[in-house]
Amino acid sequence: xxxxxxxxxxxxxxxxxxxxxxxxxxxxxxxxxxxxxxxxxxxxxxxxxxxxxxxxxxxxxxxxxxxxxxxxxxxxxxxxxxxxxxxxxxxxxxxxxxxxxxxxxxxxxxxxxxxxxxxxxxxxxxxxxxxxxxxxxxxxxxxxxxxxxxxxxxxxxxxxxxxxxxxxxxxxxxxxxxxxxxxxxxxxxxxxxxxxxxxxxxxxxxxxxxxxxxxxxxxxxxxxxxxxxxxxxxxxxxxxxxxxxxxxxxxxxxxxxxxxxxxxxxxxxxxxxxxxxxxxxxxxxxxxxxxxxxxxxxxxxxxxxxxxxxxxxxxxxxxxxxxxxxxxxxxxxxxxxxxxxxxxxxxxxxxxxxxxxxxxxxxxxxxxxxxxxxxxxxxxxxxxxxxxxxxxxxxxxxxxxxxxxxxxxxxxxxx
Numbered sequence: 377x378x379x380x381x382x383x384x385x386x387x388x389x390x391x392x393x394x395x396x397x398x399x400x401x402x403x404x405x406x407x408x409x410x411x412x413x414x415x416x417x418x419x420x421x422x423x424x425x426x427x428x429x430x431x432x433x434x435x436x437x438x439x440x441x442x443x444x445x446x447x448x449x450x451x452x453x454x455x456x457x458x459x460x461x462x463x464x465x466x467x468x469x470x471x472x473x474x475x476x477x478x479x480x481x482x483x484x485x486x487x488x489x490x491x492x493x494x495x496x497x498x499x500x501x502x503x504x505x506x507x508x509x510x511x512x513x514x515x516x517x518x519x520x521x522x523x524x525x526x527x528x529x530x531x532x533x534x535x536x537x538x539x540x541x542x543x544x545x546x547x548x549x550x551x552x553x554x555x556x557x558x559x560x561x562x563x564x565x566x567x568x569x570x571x572x573x574x575x576x577x578x579x580x581x582x583x584x585x586x587x588x589x590x591x592x593x594x595x596x597x598x599x600x601x602x603x604x605x606x607x608x609x610x611x612x613x614x615x616x617x618x619x620x621x622x623x624x625x626x627x628x629x630x631x632x633x634x635x636x637x638x639x640x641x642x643x644x645x646x647x648x649x650x651x652x653x654x655x656x657x658x659x660x661x662x663x664x665x666x667x668x669x670x671x672x673x674x675x676x677x678x679x680x681x682x683x684x685x686x687x688x689x690x691x692x693x694x695x696x697x698x699x700x701x702x703x704x705x706x707x708x709x710x711x712x713x714x715x716x717x718x719x720x721x722x723x724x725x726x727x728x729x730x731x732x733x734x735x736x737x738x739x740x741x742x743x744x745x746x747x748x749x750x751x752x753x754x755x756x757x758x759x760x761x762x763x764x765x766x767x768x769x770x771x772x773x774x775x776x777x778x779x780x781x782x783x784x785x786x787x788x789x790x791x
Contacts, residue, residue, distance in 0.1 A: 382468035385596035389469045389477055392592025396480035399585035400427055400487050406578025406636065407491050409571040410685050414766025415495045416570060416776035422490035422502060429503055430486045430510045434479045441515035442478065448526035450516045468596050477592060478518070485541045486510050491685035492549035496559050496763055499771040501754045505746060509548060513742040517544050517735055531724070532731040533706055533714060535604065536593035538648025538699040539735045546692025547739035549683060555747050558682035560760050572632050579636035583612060586643045590650040603710060604650035608643065611662030615642025618666035641669045641690050645698035649705065652713065657705035665697045696732055703728030 404423035411419045430438075440455035455461050458475065466474040486506040493502070520527040521534050534540055561567060569575065590608045594601035619638030623630045645665035646658055653661065673689040683689070703725035706716035715721040750756065762770040769775060 380465040380468060381470055382596065385468040385598070386470060386473060388597035388601065389473050389592060389595065392588035393473065393477045393480055395585045395588025396477070396484065396592065397427075397585075399480075399582050399589065400424070400484050402578045402581035402585055403484065403487050403491075404578070405574045406582060406640070407494065407575075407685050409574025409576075409578065410569040410633065411494050412567060412766070413570040413777050414768055414775075416768060417774055418499065418767035418771050419490070419494045421499070421772065422494065423487040425503060426483045426487040426506055429507045430483045431479055433507050433510050434482045435475075438482055438511050438515045439475050439478060441511065442482075442518040443475075443523045445524065446519070448524075448529065449520070450525075451519045451523055474595070481518075481537060481541060481589075482510050482514055485514055485537075485545050488542070488545040488687060488691060489549045489552060491687040492553040492683045493556055494684045495767060496758050497552075497556055497756060498754070498758050498762075499767075501750050501756045504750045504754070505552075508746050508750070509743065512746060513548065513739050514540075514544065517738065520734075521731070527731050527734070530730070531714065531727050533652055533702050533724070533728065534648045534699065534731065535651040535702075536590045536647045538644070538695045538702065539731050542644045542647060542691040542695030543699065543732060543735050544739045546688045546695060547736045548743040549687035550681075550692070551740050551743040552747060553681060553683045553688075555744065555751075556757055558680060559684070560763050562682045563680070569633060575636045576632055579639045583608075583639055583643060586647075590647060594651055600651045600711070603655075606655050607646050607650045607653065607658035610655055611646035611658045612639045612642030614659045614662035615639065615645065615666045618663045619670055622666065622670050637669075637673070637686070637690055638666060641665055641694040644691050644694035645701070648695070648699045649702040652702055652706040652711040652716075654705075654707055654710050657707065661698060661701045661705060664701065665694050668697050669693045699728050699732050700725065 400423050404420040407423065408416050408420040435458050437456050440453050441451045444451035444454040446452040461471050461475050463470050463472060486509060518540050519525040521532055521540050522528060587605055587608050591601045591605040594604055616635060616638045619634060620630045623634050642662040642665060645661050649658065649661055669689050672693045673686050676683060676686060676689055702716065704716045704718050706714055706724060707719055708715045714724060717725045747756065758767065758770065
């Protein structure tokens, strides 16, 4: 079996795995820049701890439930505790490399959810929630699409995680935001990002890592990886152009937060399509995705839904648009797998819609159940006093900035 392993494919997948792992710190900076100073460390820690808790849960049970032979709904236990995961070939790379690569997806998907609940969820219950969620919600959906499950057999196209990662995380984020409720200052005072350069840095690192996220999903250094890599470059460029023009038309200004968000939306939208569409179609997907996410974000800001960092607008709406447009623009002459509606295969759009719908329903219901279980054992929500002091001090005993907002509030509270 080891003779089947291709050194070039293995080298690329080792690099891609490291790149995707680097995306979780990128999310930490992206989110960390958009919260108030007193919550900076807590927000960033919500991403960083996923590297440990979700990563270990993946090795113990998550990978097996996602990729071991089982039913159409969930994998078996053949790979639990990484049993039977060794140096044998999985395609043209070592099995252990494939498992490690997939672990990075599980980690970042859980971390994405935190953007909807920052500044108010207690840290202990959060750790329990993301660990359970990665096993109960993420792993089965990954099995449905990528692990030999029913959606994959039906023909659903998701090259690198439009449904498995982004729509899944956004559905969970929506439910957690609703269950927790709004921050005590939400809609009462302006909540200003404390470090916009952090957010720009996070977006830039995420874009870099996304080449591994999408390009690595080809599972080798091959033509499919080249196509995905190219689409990952050009689609967000189109999103950035359209988003900037919408900003100019609406306010006569272009914001840095808007630019960072546009990049992420473009990356999200091209993720399910990256290895299935031509570069021109990729540009169209990136450009089209800008408007729904842009206006969804504006609409959300006028509601009582405190999706703090707009996970639903960026990852949910962007992921839905990308997944559906994959069913429109997929082209067999580029991917060798399937055509979309634009090229004569209208049923593909229906399959994509079904994949989106069942992912939202299962993730939403599963998230609600897990929250109720965790909430029965521990209080999910920080108190008003803890929110006022800041989550950095109350949850971690540290401050991002020794003379910042958190310090002022702590000293004021103690006096």
